């Protein structure tokens with residue numbers, strides 16, 4: 001599968017790697033620029049050999065890194081993730097210069113592409129977060145609910161995910177990705193009975209049906225996130241028994257990042273203010289980072305379109 005493919009059915013395995021880059025390390029800028037330019041080829045190196053393994057590799061750039069690697073204008077909506085403070089719950093902003101979001105039908109495919117990238121970045125990058133996600137039964141999160149059902153489909157998905165204007169921009173068909181690593185308070189969650197949990201989410205647990213308007217509380221996760229435009233979510237469960245960590249890695253792609261930001265404001269500040277998303281009483285984000293995802297065409301033409309800064 002070509003690099004930078006975003007729209008695809010939920011995968012069995014996922015690997016999220018967020019890096020900071022040490023721009024003072026020898027050859028750091030050239031190393032990173034070469035990685036972006038070569039990424040479609042590196043993706044093919046692994047994916048071509050096992051086409052049935054559905055490897056989808058996506059690489060993205062954070063706001064701090066952009067001006068260090070190119071003199072081209074920064075994509076209009078690329079900025080540091082903006083921390084959101086609600087009266088009760090907050091979404092932190094955490095560092096991230098480069099992200100790898102890898103999906104496949106088996107863990108080894110993600111691992112192998114990550115290993116090849118890691119070899120390239122060894123002397124210039126620090127891994128600030130590594131999350132191995134897995135498919136949990138019928139695409140459930142670790143709270144036990146099916147996650148992803150209401151993602152847009154077909155042309156609606158394309159419209160939601162890709163930057164579409166201005167048509168002459170080299171950033172067209174790219175995307176913006178917001179990631180947040182959420183941990184769940186499983187003990188508090190288990191204290192709710194199934195009916196109470198369904199009111200937190202806004203859907204039934206066993207058969208995944210949306211609650212009707214009379215039953216669905218206006219602070220349920222689904223009601224809070226019902227806005228006019230779509231984003232495309234590729235969340236994955238992850239966990240560690242040793243660390244007692246059970247979570248959801250939120251990955252939301254959008255051609256217009258203000259849509260994801262509006263959802264986050266609704267969740268944390270409330271819709272209306274004070275009516276925050278009830279899911280946050282059981283889940284809290286430990287990271288929050290925004291990336292620009294170049295189209296594959298832009299990666300293929302990286303050197304030409306994104307010249308190196310002149311010192």
Ligand code: HEM
Pocket residue numbers: 141143145146147148149150151180182201203221222225226227231233248250252260263264279283
């Ligand atoms: C702890 C983290 C999260 C969990 C466990 C979670 C889980 C879920 C679940 C189970 C659903 C219902 C089924 C469906 O996917 O349509 C859902 C819907 C949705 N979620 Fe989340 N989610 C999380 C975070 C977020 C965040 C941070 C956003 C946005 C910034 C978001 C946006 C949405 C949207 C747009 C929907 C569809 C609403 C609709 O039915 O129209 N979610 N989520």
